[in-house]
Amino acid sequence: MSTRADVAKLAGVSESTVSYVLSGKRPISDSTKQRVLAAIDQLGYKLNYAAAALAGGSPRMVTMMTSNLFLAPPSRIDGALVDGIVNGVRGSGFHSVIWPISNEDDSDIEMLLELNFSGGVILMNVMENDPRVHTLERAKVPFVVLGRTEVGFAYNYVDRDFENVYKLALAHLKELGHTHIGVISGNSEIHDFLKKAAAKLKLTLNLLSIRNNHDGGITLAKDFTKKYPNVTGIISLLDIATVSFVNAATSQGISIPGDISIVGVNMLEEQAESSSPKISTVAFNAYEMAISCGKIMVEVIEAGKNSKKKKSELWVGDFIDRGSTSQL
Template identity: 30%
Template structure:
């Protein structure tokens, strides 16, 4: 096997067949050889490292978000790259630019995209290839993988409407995240409100801090201001768990008294609650893999504008939804 083939397999500069790459990696393991990534970068102007920039923010990283990262890491490795997780705040544009300017990474995956995201023009200006899990309001000419929130909202609301629910709510992240234009929150509210209007049912917005306490506070708010609510759509994993506990403490049974549909929530997260949550979601691990593969294609010079994908959501009915109650609990 030629030196150039081994070099291409390590650097990702040219495509190598999976079988050939596997032979090279097996030989490296047998010899106990570990390549010096920074030395490779100095020699070839590439490091073989890509960065996933994730602003931890108020909620930390939940189960679903970890699955995005896991999928991205798996695909990056399959494409010949190492994935570096970099928890940089969405407002810290200077730090994003420093990461790129130091030449430590060949490309970037952005998460937690806002409707108007300052990081995007900053990265465009640097010229570094990047892709996104999520998308801004104007995504023309950008590379992204995102959930189809319009379809997600319709599936969730239609499911509740078919069960006879006429008063529902949407539990999102905090009011601050909505005001900051955090994409999933804005798109979820727009989609759920539009779908509720089409189905002629009432809907209220319940922002919640992404903690168990935040979920308990939202349930108290429902009791105080909207006790007629029989169904919820939720896009806040931590708050949803807190809300389920608070409902039980007040004698509300899910789904007898309150149905809950979690959107943009993975199967793994949904199965961890009692009862298991009905979900409307795309596969976050598959979306992470696709975003990482889009980045590797960008690093090979493909046009950013043609690498865009909306992941189709699927309704998975579990134990947290049932016919709407006919009287107060």
């Protein structure tokens, strides 16, 4: 098993420099840091996180606090986000772990704080006025929210710019003459951002609420003509169910884009390419957005617990025309 001395020898630095790179206790030049990290990768060196914490350094571990991915089939986007965060923090010598949370159970966050093994927390699947944000802020634990929530104070976050994403998709459908728009969603209500964007464009929205799975899309295709006769355009907030719907549409006598135009706003580009016909999208590079989130998490940790400067990013994406929309 490789030791810290082995890493130092390969990188051409002292053991103390290796320690500083791993603990973040002292500033190290980027060139030196990269040599040390490259040596760690080459040798397969594993840091003892508990020992690092006892030595006084911040743990080089980032915790992704998310809903339990094993309780329900996750969106493909969930995997891309996790993968992006892992790679986003790895470049700075951090590792990451998933911390599944129980529904409406504050004990999850309390246990995480008690164990004190994490240098920072990335909150995923946040709810309105999320109590976890309040708890982490009070405890002065470095954190970044992947998403947004209204809590009454500033915090670090990375999210889609849904307001502009929705405007882009709806404006495209309106230009093609569509005024009755279906919204494929897993929620029981249409988001306020989407309602406001539709109101400005004088469009009528119809909620098409389904489960985000293969069967959900097939059921929608079977029921669509009967339940939603006035809908000619669709904006989709789901990925798996939307691909299934598009693939099943022809067998139900629905032509895309002849009868229905559809724009996906919350799916990976490879998913949009996989359906028949392919799906036009407002591009969502979940992986790159998550990498950025991971990098911001590292910056927040290295800035220290008392840093008052907050970081934020909003991602939109360009409209990608794959032929699933047409003039009404």
